[in-house]
């Protein structure tokens with residue numbers, strides 16, 4: 001008898017325009033979600049028996065004498081703790097990457113995490129998965145523990161990993177298609193039109209949405225008209241949705257989450273993001289901004 005191991009099932013729905021997507025419902029009230037902030041847009045999210053890391057595995061530490069990167073990131077000992085998969089970063093089921101910018105993903109950091117963890121599935125854009133090919137201990141893992149997700153704007157792919165149902169939503173990166181130029185520093189890795197995925201994760205009655213570096217544009221969300229009906233528990237949203245005109249309205253009308261985590265601020269602009277949130281408190285009553293690395297909140 002043939003033994004078929006199905007650790008991951010990737011279902012390509014490729015929804016363009018309105019219509020099918022996740023179905024509303026589920027026992028949201030029973031859900032208790034724990035979120036651990038790492039840096040930038042990096043979080044570990046636990047619900048029931050499931051744990052995911054999103055945009056958490058990157059290392060922006062630079063050699064001594066080099067100017068530090070503006071993007072928020074963990075110090076070397078924090079990176080070591082994370083990529084060593086020591087508690088509480090063990091027993092993670094899925095590692096999700098929104099795109100291949102180095103403030104969201106660096107291949108070495110992710111590869112070392114995957115070696116230490118030993119069983120998680122990592123899903124990301126083609127460039128993310130290809131960048132892991134040079135690590136010998138991940139040889140042969142493509143299609144098994146390394147899952148390529150290739151969605152264009154408006155498409156949805158579905159990934160089933162143990163108790164998790166994970167939807168990859170094709171939403172473009174901020175700056176892409178704005179007429180401001182597609183390359184920020186001359187390298188393809190810094191293109192604003194880089195492949196980009198927003199992740200919608202369902203497990204044990206919890207639903208969370210992580211937008212990555214999503215573009216603030218109604219047209220990006222018009223392609224997913226079913227989002228507000230899902231009763232998303234937490235939406236992780238980049239701070240420019242708060243600072244730019246129309247962002248708060250878009251959050252409430254086109255996503256309608258119960259709670260919001262504002263992310264991707266840095267140490268220079270965090271105070272102004274906090275102030276702006278207080279000015280918008282009436283419209284975003286359940287929005288929060290984390291502060292310190294490894295800070296934990298329950299929702």
Ligand SMILES: [Zn+2]
Pocket residue numbers: 099101173213
């Ligand atoms: Zn980016």
Ligand SMILES: [Zn+2]
Pocket residue numbers: 101103104213264
């Ligand atoms: Zn970014």
